[in-house]
Amino acid sequence: MFPAPARRLAHPATALLAPALLALWPLPAHAASTPDWAVAGDEAAEVLSRYLQIDTVNPGGNEDRAVAFLGDLLDKEGIPWTSFPFDTGRSSLVARLTAHGTPTEPPLCLLSHTDVVPSEPQFWPADKPPLGGVIADGYVWGRGALDMKGMGVLELQTLIQLKRQGVALKRDVILLAVGDEEVDSGGVRQLVRDHWAEIGCSQSINEGGLGLKDLLFDGQTLYGISVAEKGIAWVKMTASGPAGHGSRPDPVQAPHVLARAVHVLEGYAPSIHWHWSLMELFQNVGRTQKGLTRLVLSSPGLTKLALKGRFTGDPATRAVLINTINLTNLSGGSSPNVVPTEASATLDCRLLPGTSPADMMSTLRTLVPDPAVRFELLQGRDSNESPTADTLYQALAKHAVTTESGAIRSDAVAGPILSVGFTDSLILRPVGVHAYGFVPFEIDLDEANTMHGHGERVSVENIRNGLRILYSAVVEVSAPEVPAPEVPAADGPG
Ligand SMILES: [Zn+2]
Structure with missing residues (x-):
């Protein structure tokens, strides 16, 4: 995950205008019905709570435990998955929702890592330990809440909601939950080396940027979408x-x-x-x-x-x-x-x-x-990068600043960033993937600093909103647009 700046870059500014460019993008209609986000968000928070209790601290990883947990949830939904071991006790999971009929595009990958970095429990709140997964004060607490089991759950629940809503996909949507990102990218390297013929996605979403409140201007959230990594x-x-x-x-x-x-x-x-x-x-x-x-x-x-x-x-x-x-x-x-x-x-x-x-x-x-x-x-x-002239990038940028009612927020803006740290996206771009790093959470710098730090947490509200943003972007690039209903011609004068 990219490190947040230690402090704000600029001073308070005046009232904000709606992002003119984003306002020009129409919201297309899609065949899917929409999940109830309050219900879906609470379900995702509960899944995250249990996921955070699974010890996948790397070094060690033991990511088989995460694969078993995610696989069990996928089994309940009837979504097929496979595990790919890369070391003793360590594996990655690949699950797939297939296109209805012949796919018209290569797959979309929803990528997350299942391992987390170690913690110093003595510096955490005593009643919210790193492996507790405690839900309290409107937050889900635990190592990995932000980096990146929280995003992993959004991706899992997106796949599950696509299945439940019966979205007619024009391309396969693949969940990649990989091990060992925090130490050696061993999970993703193995998938690219040995199994890429079966995966072969053209676009991917992974960790990278996120929404930071008041970063440049007071009252404005800046959603950074990582398009490049050093x-x-x-x-x-x-x-x-x-x-x-x-x-x-x-x-x-x-x-x-x-x-x-x-x-x-x-x-x-x-x-x-x-x-x-x-x-x-x-x-x-x-x-x-x-x-x-x-x-x-x-x-x-x-x-x-x-x-x-x-x-x-x-x-x-x-x-x-x-x-x-x-x-x-x-x-x-x-x-x-x-x-x-x-x-x-x-x-x-x-x-x-x-x-x-x-x-x-x-x-x-x-x-x-x-x-x-x-x-x-x-x-x-080598450093590498993906263009912003891309349907996935544009869908993420648009939905990041779109409210549940479909309005464009005047207090948020999205844009591309170069990450100074690297993620598994660095491994995917050389095999032709347009890879974007974007976790659709809206947090302040204090929360951002809990990544790899103490008291890592994500709000239930962020899980609910983040799921809506991610699901909407995935639907936009994976489901065919519904043609506008034909308006019957009005009867002319007789
Ligand atoms: Zn990470």
Whole structure:
């Protein structure tokens, strides 16, 4: 899940206008009847409560438990599914609702991961433990409520509601509940490597962006839809030098060489790149504003000028604009009085679209030309992205800001974002999938910070609304539009 900015980016603004672009999109009619969202939402909250009680903490994962839980619910609805083991006690689940008749498009995938990160229970409310799944104060509490068992339940319940409502699908809709996202993406990598011929979706929904209240302007929720993710170069940097006694310092000893190399990397000053998604997002936001703010946000040149200082001043937003090198580990000797032959550092480098892991390796070599230092690429992945000119992206952007009565909200706006962290979507795009990261919850920064933190929770209201948003978007791209009823010609004058 992408990290939220540590603080708001701008100051309060004036009243908001309806997003003009979104208002132009008509809501098509579809064959399906509509679920009762209050009932469906309460059912989803109850399912999530039970799902959160299943221990799938990774490392370890034990995702077989999640597969059995989800499979049991699918069995009750008569939806076929298969499990694909990728390690002992660990598997992913693939369930499928098939198209009525010959599909007219490749499948749509609803992707989630079933594993969760570890917790520190001592920092959680005593009556709402990480594996409790407690429903209290209008929230469902537990590790994974936001990242991402909550979204997994929305996807499951969307599939179930499509079946119950008898929606005539024009394409297969596939639920992918995969293991091991939090450590190694082992579940999704196995499905892409060994089973892609059976899955072969053209579009996918996964975690990524979500709705953040008051992010840019007070009173406005910004729904970020992740269309791109930075790539990675995880690198081990090792310095070598003569071993010896700790009483005789010498600048050629490995720890000294390493310290100088780290110091050089601390001074890395990469150039700034404004990704197209950022410009498109600001233009969408600009349409909701008035006066000078609207003028500035409608012009990429003025936007860059106005926001450069603010964006580069905050580590969370700065990372969207540049390639980053982050020191995440140092290791060396084992005794205070022994100089080791080698000392090493681990570097977590995150790469913008257009910079490959090989490019970063050569940058590191240029920054640290010392022959006593060597670099080893532990893992590398290119950044990748999907277009906003896509039916799924547009359906998500529209329904994110559409109310239950079909009105376009004047206090919310949707747009594309570049995620600085990566998700399983990074694995799907290279096999031709248009992959979008969007969890349709509307939360504030305090709630967002509970992801991988303490007291993770999601409101029952968000589950209810999120299910409606996701279901509506899925219906839009998976069910054929119903032709408008023919209006009988009025009798003309006799
Ligand atoms: Zn996640």
